[in-house]
Amino acid sequence: MISPEAALAPPGIDELYESAFPAVAAVASKWSASLEEVRDLFHDALIIYFEKVQQGNFVVASAEAYIVGIVKHLLIRKHRLQRRILLTAHWEESIQIPDDFYPDVKTTRLMLLLEQAGEKCLQLLKAFYYEGLPLQLIAERFGYRTQHSATVQKYKCLEKTRRYVEEKQFSHEDFFE
Amino acid sequence: MKTSLNETREIDDYLHGMLSPEDATVMNARLLLNPALRLKCAAQRRLQSVVRAFGRRVMRQELQLRFDEMINNPAAASLKKKIVANLKK
Numbered sequence: 009m010i011s012p013e014a015a016l017a018p019p020g021i022d023e024l025y026e027s028a029f030p031a032v033a034a035v036a037s038k039w040s041a042s043l044e045e046v047r048d049l050f051h052d053a054l055i056i057y058f059e060k061v062q063q064g065n066f067v068v069a070s071a072e073a074y075i076v077g078i079v080k081h082l083l084i085r086k087h088r089l090q091r092r093i094l095l096t097a098h099w100e101e102s103i104q105i106p107d108d109f110y111p112d113v114k115t116t117r118l119m120l121l122l123e124q125a126g127e128k129c130l131q132l133l134k135a136f137y138y139e140g141l142p143l144q145l146i147a148e149r150f151g152y153r154t155q156h157s158a159t160v161q162k163y164k165c166l167e168k169t170r171r172y173v174e175e176k177q178f179s180h181e182d183f184f185e
Numbered sequence: 186m187k188t189s190l191n192e193t194r195e196i197d198d199y200l201h202g203m204l205s206p207e208d209a210t211v212m213n214a215r216l217l218l219n220p221a222l223r224l225k226c227a228a229q230r231r232l233q234s235v236v237r238a239f240g241r242r243v244m245r246q247e248l249q250l251r252f253d254e255m256i257n258n259p260a261a262a263s264l265k266k267k268i269v270a271n272l273k274k
Contacts, residue, residue: 021248025255026264033271043272051248055241111238115231119238130239137233138240163190166197166229173228173235 019071024054028072032079035094039087053078056105062140077103118173125172129165136162192222196229 019027029050036046053075060066068074080094081103095101108115122130132150135141141149147158198204199212216223255261 021251022255025252030264030267030271033268034274037272037274041272043268046268046272047252051245051252054248055244058244106237108234108237109241111234115234115238118231119235119242122235123239130236133232133236134240134243137236160190163193163197166232167190167193169235170193170225170228170232173232174224177228177231 021054024071024075028075031072031076035076035079036083039083039089049079049082050075052082052109056109059106073097074103078105081105114177118176121176122169122172126165126169129169132162132165133169192225193229196222196226199226200230200233 032050032053033043033046036049056078057071057075077095077097077100080100082105083089084091084094085105091101111119119130132146135146135149143155143158147153147155150158150161152158152161195204195212199209202209204212216226256265
């Protein structure tokens with residue numbers, strides 16, 4: 009028997025490939041002809057959906073319908089379409105794509121530079137801020153003996169990478185031009 | 186923790202709205218008066234965007250691997266057929 013928690017749990021990725029991908033392909037086919045384009049749109053929608061789930065207090069009647077809704081917003085943005093062409097249900101209007109979902113050039117360049125200069129720190133900060141993992145799990149994943157050590161390391165990494173950002177972003181403005 | 190790490194933590198708490206209203210007011214005043222602190226705060230805010238961009242990039246790579254595995258699996262033949270059929274609609 010499925011527990012109430014399990015019944016309410018959001019569907020997993022494999023399940024969503026099965027249930028939502030064909031619907032996304034049908035919606036996107038008019039504007040994105042190739043399987044690769046639709047795959048990328050679907051993956052972006054999955055990422056946005058899972059970020060919402062991870063933030064908590066997020067319940068939707070149908071994860072599949074919500075993902076199709078996100079894809080519609082992504083198509084509107086990508087092809088500069090009129091919203092009314094795609095957004096057929098009232099609730100779809102309320103879907104929001106994070107402002108920085110497609111990062112600007114500066115952010116992308118900084119990310120690529122930091123991947124080379126401080127990938128371990130970037131991984132640690134990702135675990136804290138992006139994945140929102142509990143301290144215990146982070147300590148285990150990164151081999152810290154205590155949760156306190158993991159916290160201190162987080163601030164050390166924040167400081168180290170922030171200095172790098174300051175140096176690149178503010179001392180070499182022309183680097184980004 | 187070292188003083189500089191405490192400051193980093195304070196900025197982090199400020200950016201994530203975790204300071205008390207009183208402390209946030211004090212921080213706002215300090216930011217107005219202290220250009221060096223403003224610089225640190227701006228860089229730390231940018232860093233948050235960098236971390237999100239990195240997180241999404243890693244997730245895209247993981248999804249890509251999963252997709253390749255799934256689409257090449259004979260067990261997913263009917264799903265693949267359905268997707269391709271919908272793409273042609």
